Amino acid sequence: MAEFTLDDIRRILRASAGVDEQTDLDGADFADTPFADLGYDSLALLELANRIEREYGIDIPDGDLAHTQTPHEALAYVRARLAEVHA
Amino acid sequence: MSASGIRPGPRGRAVVTGLGVIAPTGIGAARHWESVLAGKSGLGRITRFDPTRYPARIAGEVPGFRAAEQIPGRLIPQTDRFTHFALAAAEAALADATADPARLPEYEMAVVTASSSGGTEFGQHEMENLYQQGSSWVGAYQSIAWFYAATTGQVSIRHGMRGPCGVIACEQAGGLDALGQSRRLLDTGSRLVLSGGTDASLCPYGLVAQLSSGQLSTEDDPARAYLPFDAAASGFVPGEGGAMLVVESAASARDRGVRPYGELLGYAAGFDPATGPRPDGTRHAVLASVIRRALADASLAPGDVDVVFADAAGVPAEDLAEARAITEVFGPGGVPVTAPKTLTGRMYAGGAALDVATALLALTAGVVPHTAGLARPADGCAIDLVLHHPRRTGPRTALVLARGHGGFTSALLVGAGDRRDPEK
Incomplete structure (x- = not known):
């Protein structure tokens, strides 16, 4: 299993929730910018969780990912889940 | 209240x-x-x-x-x-x-x-x-x-x-x-x-x-x-x-400081759950009533209306019912009737909204647009259908009709404003 990275979060957000012209997913601050400030609401995070579940074959309990505030936190959460599954 | x-x-x-x-x-x-x-x-x-x-x-x-x-x-x-x-x-x-x-x-x-x-x-x-x-x-x-x-x-x-x-x-x-x-x-x-x-x-x-x-x-x-x-x-x-x-x-x-295209003068709606022709020939009654109530709402008489934008179902029985309703209120050939929606098809929720926009553009331009593509009016439709080319008659008031599947029946009257420049 390939490592889950910030690029994967960017890729999935682009495909699922889209990106506005004024939002910079490639900026240096991306990882620590709150999802809300990037323009992503709870529905966007739900869709992000759905897609990660499908693609990586893990189970993300409802709401878990929505409690993360930034891409960095989401990354840490998903990596932890992947490590549990593959342990 | x-x-x-x-x-x-x-x-x-x-x-x-x-x-x-x-x-x-x-x-x-x-x-x-x-x-x-x-x-x-x-x-x-x-x-x-x-x-x-x-x-x-x-x-x-x-x-x-x-x-x-x-x-x-x-x-x-x-x-x-x-x-x-x-x-x-x-x-x-x-x-x-x-x-x-x-x-x-x-x-x-x-x-x-x-x-x-x-x-x-x-x-x-x-x-x-x-x-x-x-x-x-x-x-x-x-x-x-x-x-x-x-x-x-x-x-x-x-x-x-x-x-x-x-x-x-x-x-x-x-x-x-x-x-x-x-x-x-x-x-x-x-x-x-x-x-x-x-x-x-x-x-x-x-x-x-x-x-x-x-x-x-x-x-x-x-x-x-x-x-x-x-x-x-x-x-x-x-x-x-x-x-x-x-x-x-x-x-x-x-x-x-904005000049309007026009004014919403009157509106009425009714409902006609029946479909198809009726033996007693009253298929048009609800639409005629809705037109009269829209006119009353606007305090206008039939003679004040310069053009009717028809619902134009394209289904013979429905067309006949609409023509009869128009004729009952305005008299045979009593008002120019047009249906520019022959160019777009029927656009469901978008159709009547577009017809109102078209009517306002027509009032702004002083032109009654024609119904393109028709060749021979159906028997029994005693309406003055605007065919072949637009009429530059300077209309000031337009009636827009719309009917929805199942019986929705509505009419809106719009009057000319003083706008002169459609969206650039």
């Missing part, structure tokens, strides 16, 4: 200060109007999917609409095409009205749209995901993209319009009902309402749902598939798109 929350007594004047059009006749009010005057049809064989195996294969598709160029990128995967159309049309209408919602009180602005099919194409894709791959493949945005109010909600959020928003689902009559509701809101504390409607159900799921009405034309020649009031009428052709209008109190428009 009545139970409806509407104060009795004289109303304020409701004017239209902005138009946004996304139609098979073109994107933008100016391009649409050029097509109408030129009789340039937007009908053709369906290209959005392969229609070979379906009995109806002709439609009016919006040419050259690229969502990525028209609306914020984030909203593209989150919403259906009917909402894409409405977001683009709403922005155009606000620009046309030189209205900046950020500078107006947020609770005095509202959004009221009509929707007939909801997010059909979006829903079809998610159903494909469900049946082909499983429930975890259904996207979260299905929860908000498919339903009728999706457009109103997205437009409201985008422009910060937090007044009494709503959606009206009255099939093809909804565009008029949304404008009627907008006018009511101006009497209850709103100053500006973005209103109108769009629909985009040219996908297999949407088309099959429409086929159940039995009224779609199975003709394969775009020039012969939708001929309302004609001896060769064989049903109608579906279209996609619609129009959004900025409806504003006359006082608000004056304060902002």
Whole structure:
């Protein structure tokens, strides 16, 4: 299993929730910018969780990912889940 | 105050200060109007999917609409095409009205749209995901993209319009009902309402749902598939798109220094659950009553109306009923009747909204546009149908009629304003 990275979060957000012209997913601050400030609401995070579940074959309990505030936190959460599954 | 929350007594004047059009006749009010005057049809064989195996294969598709160029990128995967159309049309209408919602009180602005099919194409894709791959493949945005109010909600959020928003689902009559509701809101504390409607159900799921009405034309020649009031009428052709209008109190428009295209003078609605001809020949009675009540609402007499934009079902019994209703109120050949929607097909929730935009453009230009493509009027339709070319008669008042599947019946009267420059 390939490592889950910030690029994967960017890729999935682009495909699922889209990106506005004024939002910079490639900026240096991306990882620590709150999802809300990037323009992503709870529905966007739900869709992000759905897609990660499908693609990586893990189970993300409802709401878990929505409690993360930034891409960095989401990354840490998903990596932890992947490590549990593959342990 | 009545139970409806509407104060009795004289109303304020409701004017239209902005138009946004996304139609098979073109994107933008100016391009649409050029097509109408030129009789340039937007009908053709369906290209959005392969229609070979379906009995109806002709439609009016919006040419050259690229969502990525028209609306914020984030909203593209989150919403259906009917909402894409409405977001683009709403922005155009606000620009046309030189209205900046950020500078107006947020609770005095509202959004009221009509929707007939909801997010059909979006829903079809998610159903494909469900049946082909499983429930975890259904996207979260299905929860908000498919339903009728999706457009109103997205437009409201985008422009910060937090007044009494709503959606009206009255099939093809909804565009008029949304404008009627907008006018009511101006009497209850709103100053500006973005209103109108769009629909985009040219996908297999949407088309099959429409086929159940039995009224779609199975003709394969775009020039012969939708001929309302004609001896060769064989049903109608579906279209996609619609129009959004900025409806504003006359006082608000004056304060902002904006000249209106025209005024919403009168509105009435009724319901006729019967379908097909009636043995007693009264199929037209509900529509005639609705026309009379709209005239009464506007304090106008039949002789004050300069042009009627017909519902133009394209189904012989429905055309006959409409012609009889018009004749009963206005007398045989008593008023010019036109149906520019032969160029677009019937656009469901978007159709009547576009007809109102077309009527306002006609009043602004002083021209009655013609009904392109008809050859021989059907027997029994004793109406003065405007054929072959536009009439430059300087109309000042127009009546727009709309009927929706199942019995929705509405009429709206619009009067000329002093606007002189359709959207550049």
